[in-house]
Amino acid sequence: MYILAFIGWLLLGFAGMEIISYLVHRFIFHGLLWEVHRSHHEPTHGSFELNDLFSLFFAGVSVYLMYRGSAAPIESVSFAIGTGIAVYGILYFIIHDLFAHKRFMPFKSDSKVMRLIRYAHQRHHQSIDKEGQEPYGLFLFPYDKYKK
Template sequence: MSNALAFLVNTSIVLLTVAAMEGVAWAAHKYVMHGWGWGWHKSHHEPREGVFERNDLYAVVFAGIAILLIYFYRNGGPLLWVGVGMTVYGFLYFFVHDGITHQRWPFRYVPRNGYLKRLVQAHRLHHAVEGKEGCVSFGFIYAPPPAALKAKLKKLHGGSLKNSEAAE
């Protein structure tokens, strides 16, 4: 395979993996973290004490998978690039979710408009529900429109919710 074709194939694998990881993360968030894995994820829905929360173990698990793929396929092959794509997604997650949405950085940036604001609003609506049941917006890089999420929350819960005004 020529260098140019190899570059295109490998780049495509990385980009497809990043896109696929949003689906994997959505499903893991909805069915694992808000299901049988709530024991780790619950810490994310409570006030944080310290720098880390038990929920951060999920990032360690996904990073471990990516590290293993990169290590065992470091001599080439599609799974090397899947590991790279998972790593890129992990950086996006860290930047958007931990950094912008939850302000876990030493500096604050609050988006005032655009798509980053929509991500923050959607995640705040996710946190507007007490407990693991009846939440909305399980993705990290894709966020449905806040109006649609508010309508879904109203349908699920009827009245007002904690933090729902925070998504304004």
């Protein structure tokens, strides 16, 4: 029974991160913390951007939650949610940084879903203005709207 609860909390951590990512990206990164996030919207990027500090923060939250529940990981809500955040972070890094922005070790994919996510994210970057463009999330957006 613990494993089903663990999977449920893990999925909640993953899905919660997409919702939190959308809200934080939309209202904080493109608001109060625009001076940090702007590095991600500028046309030229180095290996690292000031914006990468946000990823380190969320990774820290994930590690903290997993550490907090490490005594009994399968029984721990904290460990499961932290793992869900970590899974989200890994997929975000692969899809957003490596695939969409071609940072570090870029790769190509023939996956229609991956290409659709990249296209939608490119729409977000069509302007370097603080106001930004939809979509602010990575996975949750109206897929039909972005099909070519």
